[in-house]
Amino acid sequence: MDLTRKLPRAFYNRPTCQVAIDLLGRRLVRAGPDGLRAGRIVETEAYVGPDDRASHASRGRTARTSIMFGPPGYAYVYFIYGQHYCLNAVTEPEGFPAAVLIRALEPEASVPGRTDGPGRLCRALGIDRSLNGADLTGAWLWIEEGDRPCEAPLPPEQLATGRRIGVDYAGEWAARPWRFCLRGSRWVSLPRPAEVPAPASMNAR
DNA sequence: TGCCGGATCCTG
DNA sequence: AGGATCCGGCAA
Numbered sequence: 001m002d003l004t005r006k007l008p009r010a011f012y013n014r015p016t017c018q019v020a021i022d023l024l025g026r027r028l029v030r031a032g033p034d035g036l037r038a039g040r041i042v043e044t045e046a047y048v049g050p051d052d053r054a055s056h057a058s059r060g061r062t063a064r065t066s067i068m069f070g071p072p073g074y075a076y077v078y079f080i081y082g083q084h085y086c087l088n089a090v091t092e093p094e095g096f097p098a099a100v101l102i103r104a105l106e107p108e109a110s111v112p113g114r115t116d117g118p119g120r121l122c123r124a125l126g127i128d129r130s131l132n133g134a135d136l137t138g139a140w141l142w143i144e145e146g147d148r149p150c151e152a153p154l155p156p157e158q159l160a161t162g163r164r165i166g167v168d169y170a171g172e173w174a175a176r177p178w179r180f181c182l183r184g185s186r187w188v189s190l191p192r193p194a195e196v197p198a199p200a201s202m203n204a205r
Numbered sequence: 206t207g208c209c210g211g212a213t214c215c216t217g
Numbered sequence: 218a219g220g221a222t223c224c225g226g227c228a229a
Contacts, residue, residue: 062226065225082222083221
């Protein structure tokens with residue numbers, strides 16, 4: 001079975017935690033000047049709506065965050081700490097600001113350097129500001145089915161969850177278990193989440 | 206216009 | 218544990 005079909009826009013037009021979980025095991029592909037670079041997504045985080053204090057969109061619609069308010073299936077790439085780029089996939093219907101941060105990949109052939117961590121994976125795949133707003137169903141940066149058909153959900157026993165990283169300033173929002181990892185993957189960034197079942201509050205808004 | 210702090214990573 | 222180092226957001 002050929003699992004190299006690009007995920008369609010409708011894939012991203014769903015509740016963000018659901019998309020974040022369903023992105024695990026998919027293949028992120030970058031078509032750059034040096035050819036294709038790809039990796040299997042093993043870690044994600046959900047940033048959900050205007051009330052999520054950990055989300056850039058919580059300060060409202062600005063030049064930087066406008067992409068998060070736009071239609072689903074586009075890349076939101078931002079620059080942080082004067083050094084690093086981070087890649088997100090925009091989710092949910094236009095007007096509702098939400099995205100999934102891609103935090104780690106299992107590297108595939110011809111990927112140089114480490115891919116555990118959102119900054120490292122962008123460096124390894126050659127992802128920078130020029131890809132902000134890129135169509136994730138397009139020709140330069142896309143996500144394929146990977147481990148399983150588009151419509152097949154992640155088997156629940158493969159999921160590990162934890163609190164989001166680096167957002168302790170966000171109060172109670174930092175404690176929400178909106179970080180998602182492939183259970184047992186050696187490619188997940190540190191600190192690894194406790195490997196316990198996902199609580200029901202996962203889909204809470 | 207200036208200042209503060211960040212969805213990170215590397216070094217010591 | 219602390220520094221790097223740019224830029225966005227907000228106050229003035």
